[in-house]
Amino acid sequence: MLPLLGKTLQELQEITASLDMPRFTAKQMAQWIYEKRVRSVADMTNLSLANRQKLADAGYEVGYEDPADAAVSRDGTIRYLFATQAGKHIESVYIPDHERATLCVSSQIGCKMNCYFCMTGKQGFNGQLTTHQIMNQIFAIPESLSLTNLVFMGMGEPLDNWAEVSKALEIITAPWGMAWSPKRVTLSTIGQMQHLPDFLRDSQCHLAISIHSPFADERAQLMPVQRAYPMADVLALLREQDWSHQRNLTFEYIVFKGLNDDARHAHALIKLLAGLECKVNLIRFHAIPDVDLQTSDIAQMERFRDLLNEHGLTATIRASRGEDIFAACGMLSSMKRG
Numbered sequence: 001m002l003p004l005l006g007k008t009l010q011e012l013q014e015i016t017a018s019l020d021m022p023r024f025t026a027k028q029m030a031q032w033i034y035e036k037r038v039r040s041v042a043d044m045t046n047l048s049l050a051n052r053q054k055l056a057d058a059g060y061e062v063g064y065e066d067p068a069d070a071a072v073s074r075d076g077t078i079r080y081l082f083a084t085q086a087g088k089h090i091e092s093v094y095i096p097d098h099e100r101a102t103l104c105v106s107s108q109i110g111c112k113m114n115c116y117f118c119m120t121g122k123q124g125f126n127g128q129l130t131t132h133q134i135m136n137q138i139f140a141i142p143e144s145l146s147l148t149n150l151v152f153m154g155m156g157e158p159l160d161n162w163a164e165v166s167k168a169l170e171i172i173t174a175p176w177g178m179a180w181s182p183k184r185v186t187l188s189t190i191g192q193m194q195h196l197p198d199f200l201r202d203s204q205c206h207l208a209i210s211i212h213s214p215f216a217d218e219r220a221q222l223m224p225v226q227r228a229y230p231m232a233d234v235l236a237l238l239r240e241q242d243w244s245h246q247r248n249l250t251f252e253y254i255v256f257k258g259l260n261d262d263a264r265h266a267h268a269l270i271k272l273l274a275g276l277e278c279k280v281n282l283i284r285f286h287a288i289p290d291v292d293l294q295t296s297d298i299a300q301m302e303r304f305r306d307l308l309n310e311h312g313l314t315a316t317i318r319a320s321r322g323e324d325i326f327a328a329c330g331m332l333s334s335m336k337r338g
Ligand code: SF4
Pocket: 111, 112, 113, 114, 115, 118, 119, 120, 121, 122, 154, 155, 156, 157, 190
């Protein structure tokens, strides 16, 4: 099966050229796939029967793959599992919240980055997701049409799969694709500097950077990426951008009890981010097996937040969702749970 879902307009044009179909049929196909959301080439009724047959004979299908499993949380969050070629599952988390409905999308099967606190990191890297597999997460869930926002915060480091993720962002925001405003999409990275400049140049989507400590040595303990791509270099790059109105810049900060939740850390964070148009998201840590870290208590998190806010650094505590189904931040892994 050769899936069409996940193809860019240029790739569709290459397909139509290779099958001697008129060039304009590529745009028609994009419309059927991304706007009208048909599940079968046979339903692309403004393509001639002969051209539909050519596509079918060449092995092309729209290519929806339904979730293998779903777990519904008490708070309405749904964790979907999708099968992959690696024999491992990837996960997408649907998070309804009043008038918003966000899907947290995975970009890799596992992850290479080995962050100390992360369940996905513990399972290692099992391969890249294709653009088809990324788009399928968005299209194949029952709530697809009600989605208002997308966050690339699921399994994997999206900038470590930039070739496929960049095509997905193009399809999501292009007029011939889903035609979403980039303001509805956030990419979250730990600061993978190889492709951060590409993202900043090619996309207008919001950016979230996982920082978790203002101190380089402590951050390196939590996130080995710090050694390859120091946060100082990431911040230097971010300071070159105009963040005043184009898009949001957020720093994600998991608050660990007794590790990074005191006034010393708050003041260092304020100093580090001074002058950057950004906000800080404080995230509760969700305990995972074999990791000797605990979450801060809420009073300490509130003190930390207030200190940041008093010094002009906008900070909020992110509501935790889906903890009972292991869907919360840092808990995703491809282990199937009952
Ligand atoms: S936190 Fe993100 S980058 Fe780090 S190991 Fe987990 S999935 Fe990978």
